Amino acid sequence: xxxxxxxxxxxxxxxxxxxxxxxxxxxxxxxxxxxxxxxxxxxxxxxxxxxxxxxxxxxxxxxxxxxxxxxxxxxxxxxxxxxxxxxxxxxxxxxxxxxxxxxxxxxxxxxxxxxxxxxxxxxxxxxxxxxxxxxxxxxxxxxxxxxxxxxxxxxxxxxxxxxxxxxxxxxxxxxxxxxxxxxxxxxxxxxxxxxxxxxxxxxxxxxxxxxxxxxxxxxxxxxxxxxxxxxxxxxxxxxxxxxxxxxxxxxxxxxxxxxxxxxxxxxxxxxxxxxxxxxxxxxxxxxxxxxxxxxxxxxxxxxxxxxxxxxxxxxxxxxxxxxxxxxxxxxxxxxxxxxxxxxxxxxxxxxxxxxxxxxxxxxxxxxxxxxxxxxxxxxxxxxxxxxxxxxxxxxx
Numbered sequence: 001x002x003x004x005x006x007x008x009x010x011x012x013x014x015x016x017x018x019x020x021x022x023x024x025x026x027x028x029x030x031x032x033x034x035x036x037x038x039x040x041x042x043x044x045x046x047x048x049x050x051x052x053x054x055x056x057x058x059x060x061x062x063x064x065x066x067x068x069x070x071x072x073x074x075x076x077x078x079x080x081x082x083x084x085x086x087x088x089x090x091x092x093x094x095x096x097x098x099x100x101x102x103x104x105x106x107x108x109x110x111x112x113x114x115x116x117x118x119x120x121x122x123x124x125x126x127x128x129x130x131x132x133x134x135x136x137x138x139x140x141x142x143x144x145x146x147x148x149x150x151x152x153x154x155x156x157x158x159x160x161x162x163x164x165x166x167x168x169x170x171x172x173x174x175x176x177x178x179x180x181x182x183x184x185x186x187x188x189x190x191x192x193x194x195x196x197x198x199x200x201x202x203x204x205x206x207x208x209x210x211x212x213x214x215x216x217x218x219x220x221x222x223x224x225x226x227x228x229x230x231x232x233x234x235x236x237x238x239x240x241x242x243x244x245x246x247x248x249x250x251x252x253x254x255x256x257x258x259x260x261x262x263x264x265x266x267x268x269x270x271x272x273x274x275x276x277x278x279x280x281x282x283x284x285x286x287x288x289x290x291x292x293x294x295x296x297x298x299x300x301x302x303x304x305x306x307x308x309x310x311x312x313x314x315x316x317x318x319x320x321x322x323x324x325x326x327x328x329x330x331x332x333x334x335x336x337x338x339x340x341x342x343x344x345x346x347x348x349x350x351x352x353x354x355x356x357x358x359x360x361x362x363x364x365x366x367x368x369x370x371x372x373x374x375x376x377x378x379x380x381x382x383x384x385x386x387x388x389x390x391x392x393x394x395x396x
Contacts, residue, residue: 008047055090081121
């Protein structure tokens with residue numbers, strides 16, 4: 001199983017290599033060359049002058065292609081992975097919504113079955129439990145019926161049930177949240193602050209005890225507030241002040257251009273991960289859809305490139321794909337393509353602890369590769385050296 005990619009502009013962690021060559025054997029990159037190299041018995045992929053980049057890594061995603069990870073089926077997991085592979089995602093962290101414990105455990109079961117069967121879509125990097133330990137005042141589209149404080153009896157049962165949890169988001173100001181963060185850190189699970197009304201003092205204590213990531217910065221989190229006439233820095237300002245990683249829904253809707261530019265200016269590409277936070281309507285036509293499970297999810301309307309509540313008073317979910325995130329950062333936030341790709345690849349790989357094998361085009365790493373044109377439209381998605389998606393539409 002030998003593959004050679006030629007005639008592309010390769011995006012490495014350090015530079016562009018024009019007309020470069022990538023050599024792949026048994027799913028692993030074995031060489032990045034500045035010229036065409038003889039590689040006997042290899043399948044040759046002509047990049048046709050397009051960009052050749054690491055595959056995109058999505059840390060926070062709920063669905064796509066008409067499916068949600070909480071639909072209660074292996075097929076939903078596989079169809080979501082296949083859908084987002086068409087948009088350049090080669091690895092993802094499937095994400096739950098706030099739910100009853102039994103529903104979370106059931107979803108973990110389906111994850112493990114789907115992970116074993118996933119051969120034609122973006123790879124899974126473990127589960128992200130988003131909730132249920134949130135501030136009710138910052139619930140966003142999370143179902144208030146299931147929001148509660150951290151309960152050691154409950155989360156210890158969940159942690160013992162499955163080894164597939166790689167990150168968990170919670171509000172750090174809740175009673176028991178600090179002990180919860182310590183426990184996640186002991187287990188090697190990424191703890192993130194989310195759906196929170198915390199002030200700086202809360203976030204600082206959380207950061208010191210394992211919470212190292214801010215989930216969808218600006219969405220469902222506190223900014224500057226007043227308490228008894230005094231001003232307090234909120235979670236947003238805390239994320240800027242601390243050496244904390246942040247993830248952003250860079251669709252140009254959840255965060256307009258000025259905020260994208262501000263976050264980039266303060267945090268830089270090595271602290272920002274681009275996420276879709278996509279719901280089931282991603283990759284689907286606009287119109288009516290459902291946020292969360294089909295059984296008891298929230299009815300929404302998709303228009304203007306985002307999901308909204310039916311009365312249009314609030315956003316209700318993202319319909320982004322990974323290519324759109326990179327395109328938005330380049331076109332709206334005036335970020336270089338090199339940095340935009342870094343925020344979709346190397347930075348999320350480092351945050352999730354898989355940077356030893358993913359996130360950059362370097363010899364020895366997995367051959368997870370995406371080829372896209374000057375408009376960042378995906379032409380080919382390759383996972384472990386295997387072409388998963390090929391754009392068959394002729395280019396004009």
